[in-house]
Amino acid sequence: MNRIFTFLILGAIAVFASGAIEGAVEKQALNMSAIVMFVIFVGATLGITYWAAKRTKSAKDFYTAGGGITGFQNGMAIAGDYMSAASFLGISGLVYLKGYDGLIYSIGFLVGWPIILFMIAEPLRNLGKYTFADVAAYRLRQVPIRTLAASGSIATVVLYLIAQMVGSGKLIQLLFGLQYEVAVILVGVLMVLYVTFGGMLATTWVQIVKAFLLLSGATFMAVAVMAHYNFSFGSLFAAAVDVKGIEVMSPGGLVSDTISAISLAIALMFGTAGLPHILMRFFTVGDAKEARKSVFYATGFIGYFYILTFIIGFGAIVMVFQNPQYLDLAKQAVSGGSPILGGNNMAAIHLSHAVGGDFFLGFISAVAFATILAVVSGLTLAGASAISHDLYASVIKRGNVDGVKEMQVSKIATVAL
Amino acid sequence: MNKELVDKIKNNPDYQELVSKRTSFAIKLSISVLVVYFTFILTIAFNPSVLGAPLSSDSVTTIGIPIGVAVIIFAFITTGIYTKRANGEFDDLANKIKKSVKED
Secondary structure, three states, X not given: OHHHHHHHHHHHHHHHHHOOOOOOOOOOOOOHHHHHHHHHHHHHHHHHHHHHHHHOOOHHHHHHHHHOEOHHHHHHHHHHHHOOHXXXXXXXXXXXXXXXXXXXXXXXXXXXXXXXXXXXXXXXXXXXXXXXXXXXXXXXXHHHHHHHHXXXXXXXXXXXXXXXXXXXHHHXXXXXXXXXXXXXXXXXXXXXXXXXXHHHHHHHHHHHHHHHHHHHHHHHHHHHHXXXXXXXXXXXXXXXXXXXXXHHHOOOOOOOOHHXXXXXXXXXXXXXXXXXXXXXXXXOEOOHHHHHHHHHHHHHHHHHHHHHHHHHHHHHHHHOOOOHHHEOHHHHHHHOOOOEOOOHHHHHHHHHHHHHHHHHHHHHHHHHHHHHHHHHHHHHHHHHHHHHHHHOOOOOOHHHHHHHHHHHHHHHHHHHO | OOHHHHHHHHHOHHHHHHHHHHHHHHHHHHHHHHXXXXXXXXXXXXXXXXXXXXXXXXXXXXXHHHHHHHXXXXXXXXXXXXXXXXXXXXXXXXXXXXXXXXXX
């Protein structure tokens, strides 16, 4: 509560200090309220990291937060891991662009969860190992399988990391008006700090805080949109149809034949199951009971969140689409249509400005960026555990872990640059 | 874990009951989720106009929207059902097995 109050005061000061966002085409003007929010968030999470560092004593603590997180907290953290910037900005952008089709993606993403719980979580959890390679090595020959599985994990993590780093650099450029290079270095440095000093306990708490902020922010946006239409879905949808035509209300050209329908369905569903940083979260809780509960809570949070993004997407259709303030006029002059500033993925960001002004825009931007940061930290930890735990399995020492991780992180930062 | 203990657990009737019950329960729930999900996706692929039908003649809200939200809620409820049963019945059974193996 205290933190939110501090947000409010500092945010208000920042808004007075900065004035409105200027609509530059490539790079937005320095967005003070967003930066202040973000700095507060980073400060708070570094505080958590410091607290966690003092409590992280062993390798088990480092990878799995000592198994002392409750099911509810872990559910929130899983939801936090899952509600990445791609989910929040991407899905609301997709709903903004295509209407109903955005909902199909949400459903596909969510349906993976029960399947994970029924089929994968239980045996994985029973083995009580840290990484995927541990699980495979439990049944197969140690050395070759560990090398293979670790390489697989690392490849996934590195590819995913590069994508996230590039994405976050772009996002910062748009949100805060910083240089791209500065942004990427900033992400890299913060990530190393979180992971090296805090381990899993810190990344878990960062995720919990972030998930809470993201859910509150999204709830506020959805409620603000609904309040505008007297809490009637009928009139919100009617307004959206007036803007974009009746097509937004029904499934469009997303899937048109059997093969692509089934392959999209499977890809969405099992995309969830394969993410190493999410699988690791089954071990941060004390026992199997809490692990199951955490999936249950996570599914609830994520489902709720997707329903919110759907409302937010429709809100963006009616409140952003028609408002010239958010449209990219230069681009419109060339290609026609109604392109919005920064591309369709920025729909939620613009909507936050439409419903809550500069202050709320700053809040949502900071949360969106913190989201990327938190996901990147989680991923780095998964990569680090694959390298240090699997490849150096016989010599698990904290010093060793840190060294390897920092090397890897700096490499990735260089590649991303 | 030694072989003798493993055999003892494997031959325990409660253990066999636990494994068969839990496996069939997990498979049943998975199938129900998959059936709902694929019915939804394949309807979109083959007959999108079904989901595009308006709820009532004077409304633009299509039937697809409550159905989509219902699929999300359904996925949430099935995880709830599994969690409740696994944390209650199955864990009790597992504890009973542990106890009886230790007593022998």
